[in-house]
Amino acid sequence: MKVRKYIGANTQEAMSKLKKELGSEAVILNTRTIRQKGILGFFKKPLVEVIAAIDEKENKSRQNENEIFLNEVNSEIKKLRTLVERVAINENFDEKEIDENLIRYRDELIKNGVDYNIATTILYKIGEQVNFNEKSEEEIKKIVSYNIMEYLGKPEPIDIIDIPKVIFFIGPTGVGKTTTLAKIAAQLVIDGNHNIGLITADTYRIAAVEQLRTYSEILKLPLKIIYKPEEIYKAMAELKDNDIILVDTAGRSHKDIVQKNETQELINSVKNKEVFLVLSMATDYFTLKSIINQYGYIENYKIIFTKLDEAETYGNILNVKFQTNNSLSYFAMGQNVPDDIKIANIEEVAYKLIGEN
Structure with a gap:
């Protein structure tokens, strides 16, 4: 989001400056009358200040x-x-x-x-x-x-052999992407064989940025914050000494077209990558089908299920796997970092589905 302030002798002049730079798609956030600076400002005609914003997108060929x-x-x-x-x-x-x-x-x-x-x-x-x-x-x-x-199918966790690489965590809001990323980051740190870097593109929620910042400080991992897809190049350059970079993407509605385009642009900007779609076991199958369809533009993602501790049944694991034919990877349960996550146990799921505990 690009926010700009424009000042003119009147509203028409301020708006003219605004449209010249941002165009007609800009959204007016605030308009007010202000005094000119300095003591003499009290004796001069007030000015008009207009604050506007526009979604900033990279011009594509x-x-x-x-x-x-x-x-x-x-x-x-x-x-x-x-x-x-x-x-x-x-x-x-x-x-x-x-x-x-x-x-x-x-x-x-x-x-x-x-x-x-x-x-x-x-x-x-x-x-x-x-x-x-x-x-x-x-x-x-x-x-x-x-x-x-x-x-x-055989579960597929992060491939730590083919590195360096970037790991994207995608999914709708409220499924626990940030906590899941932190759990995996902590496990990689404990493993001790890799240099881990963090990037967050989830700047729409201040809480998400602060949450990941807290984890990065605890784990002593570098964190970069990006506000638009093209900034990932600079962030990756600054994290060039890290062989695994974990990226937390924006968690908004899966029906948000702007978010879809930004996520697609972000993922397409990286060659050696893995993408994990994070889904919640607390979500009903009808909604899960809608989510899966909305993320169909992303190829070869793996699936992480969260909130297994809140699930009454495990049927949606099989439903989603059958519908997508994409690999399962991790199951997460609870809020404890890094303990409450494990590689998907398909044998346990299979026996639970046929009523065997």
């Missing part, structure tokens, strides 16, 4: 605009293909098509928050591959849990 457009188109095509595949799999399922030995597992998955179509799809495919008539109950349970683990 036509080529970059086309690249962003093509990326969005390709992303939409990918989402449509995934949707078509899901619909094709989910069509015309009923109880008769699911092996009778698996009906209770279907019901258990649904009870634990798994979407009906997803539960049906998974169990239908298991039934196609295995003859359960000669299997014991224990064998069936192992087969079902194993297949759920296959769907959940």
